[in-house]
Amino acid sequence: GFVNSGSEANGLALRLMRAHTGRENAIVLDWAYHGTTQELIDISAYKFRRKGGKGQKPHAHVATVPDSYHAPADWPIEEHGKRFAESVAELIAAMRAKGEAPGFFLAESIPSVAGQVFLPDGYLKEVYRMVRETGGVCIADEVQVGFGRVGSHWWAFETQGVVPDIVTMGKPIGNGHPLAAVVTTREIASSFNNGMEFFNTFGGNPVSCAVGLAVLDVIERQELRRNALEIGNYLIAVFRKMQMRYDVIGDVRGLGLFLGIELVSDRKTKAPATEIARAVSNGARQRGVLMGTEGPHDNVLKMRPPMIFSKRDADHLIAVLDETFMAVVAGGA
Template structure:
C-alpha cells in the first residue's frame, strides 16, 4: 500500500529495502526499535501510524510533548517559516517574547536564557557557563546518567562511558550512586534522600585529591536512563548544599521531564524544594522541532562575558521560537499539566493493581506521565528480569502499544507518552499489559 501522505518525489520502499539502505548508507551505530522494525509514516496526538494505516499507541515519545503534529504547533511553525527565518543578529519579537514566557515559569533568580538546538547542546553550553563562573573543571554526576552525545557530555554520562564502546571515567568526573530506593543501598523513605545526598562530599574530595576543583553537579530531576527513578525526598537539598559548599554550581537537567510532565509542578526539580543555578531544557520544548535552552542566573551569565561572543546560527531563530511559544500556549490552554497529574495518578494506581496480581512487577514509580515499572524474577531478591521486559515490549507492540525499556539492567518498562495521553488511553494500555503478563 502506498503511503498517501508521502512526498511524490520520494520513492516508497519496503521495510527490507529501507533497512538495507540504512546499513549501506547511514551511520552504522544507528539502532531501530523492535525485532521487526516499524515504518512509521504519520503521527497524530498519542498515535503513530504505519504505511498500512495501522495505529500504534505511543507510550514512549516524550519529545512530541503536546501530541504528534499538534495543529496549533504545526500552524505556528508554518506561518513563521512562510514569513521569515533568520538568526539572532537581527531584532525579532519572538525570541524576547519566548524568553519572557519561559522565565515566568521558573523561580527567581533563573532569568537569563540561552537558546540552542538540542538538549545535548544545552548541557554542553551549561558546562561552559559553570566552568566560566567557578573557574574550576570538575563535575560530579549520578551513575548511569545520560546528558548528551557531544564529547564533553559523553564524558559526563556513565550510561555511555561505562557502556559498550565507552572509554571509562575521565579524571575530571566524579560519580555518585543512583538514589534508587528500590534496589540501592538506602531504601528507607524518610532517610534515603539525605543518605544518598551525603555521597556527594566523598566524590568531591576524590576530585580534590587529584587537584581538581568541582565546577558543577549535573543531575536529572527524575532519572531517565537510570530507570525512571524518582529522587527520594531531601536528596537535592542535601546534594546541592554539599556542591555549593565546595564552590560548585548545581544543574537540573530537565531535558526529558520538564514542561508540566510531572503534573503537580511545571518543573520536576520543584518537587525537591530547590532552586538550581542552571536549568537545561530540550526534547519537549519544541514538540519535535530541534530546540533546547539553558536558563541561569544573572551572576553566572555575567561570568560568561569574556569578550568571546557566543553565537549559535540556528539557536533562537524566529521559527523555533514561534513553535516553542505555541507549545507553551497549548500546555496552558488545554490544561495539559493537570492532565498529566490526573492521568498519571490513574496510570500509577492501575499499575500498582497489576503489581498485586503479577509477581514480575517488582516496583512501580513515577510522577505524572513519567512512569517506570521494574520487572523482576524474584520479588524478595529484586532480581532484574531483562528477558521478561524485552518480551513484554515485543508482545505489547504486537497489540499495537509502543513501549521501551530502561535502567542499568534494561528491565524497567519506560512509560512517558505525550501529555495529551488520556484516561481511556491508560485503560487500554493497562488492559493489554494485563493480558500480556497473564499469557507470559
C-alpha cells in the first residue's frame, strides 16, 4: 500500500498487525525512532525517554540495543547476536507470566538515532524466531536504509538473512518527494481485509508514483547501489586510518553510504566524548559539510551522503574531517 510518509507507513503497519493478531504489545529497541504520530512516539524510546517525553507506556516493551561495540568484554563476537537477543526473550517471558504475548517486533534494520548501530550476525534470525513462536508479527523499518543505500543489498534486512512479515519504507522511495509504502504478506493483508476500508486521499497519487518510478530508474541505470558500496568502503578504509591517528575515534562502522564514527574520551572505558563530537560537527559545518551527532550520548558522527556521492565528494569530506579533527584535538575542545 502507498502512503505519504514513513510515519504513515509505520502507522499502517501497526493497523495491519492489530487486524492480524488482535494484540497491542510492542517489542522495540532502546533509542529507536519510528515516526511523528503519538502512537509511534509511544513506541520510540528516543522520543518518550527524552526531554518533553511522557515516559514508557505499558504496551511498549524496550529491548537492549544490540550494539557490539558496547557489548560486555567477555562475550565472544560470534555470540553477540544470540546474547543480545536474550533481552527480547526476557521481555516475552515477562509478558507470558502475565498471560500476554507480543503483537509485534519492530526495528530499524540499522538503528540510526541509537548511534548508527549495525546489528550483530544472527540477531534478527533469533528475535524473529522468538516473536513468531508466540504468534507475533516481525516488522522491518527501512525508512532510512532501504533502496540500496547499504550497497551490498537492496534492503538492509537482507544483510541479516531474514524475511520480515511487514516492511515499511519512506523518504528514499521518492528522493524527498512525499511518498512511502508498506509491503506485507497475503495472509496479513487478508486479515486486514475485514470490512474496515483503508483510504488515503493522496497515497499513491499519479504524480508521486511517477516520481517513485523515476527514482527506481535512476538508482538502477546509474548503478547507485554499486556506487554506495564502493564509496562507502573507501570512506570506511580512510576513516580507519584516521582512527590510528586520533585516539578520540573509538569505533568506525558503516555499510554503503550509512556511516558512523563513535568518539570516546577513553578507548578502554569507551566513555562518550560528547563535547568533542559536537565540536567536530560544528567545525565541519563551518567548513561547509553537514553531519549530525547521534546515539544516547550524542557522540557518534552520523553520515548519510546522497547516493550519487562521488570519489571527489568523498575526498572533500575526508579533507574537511581531517582538518576539523586536527583543529579540535589541538584546541583541546
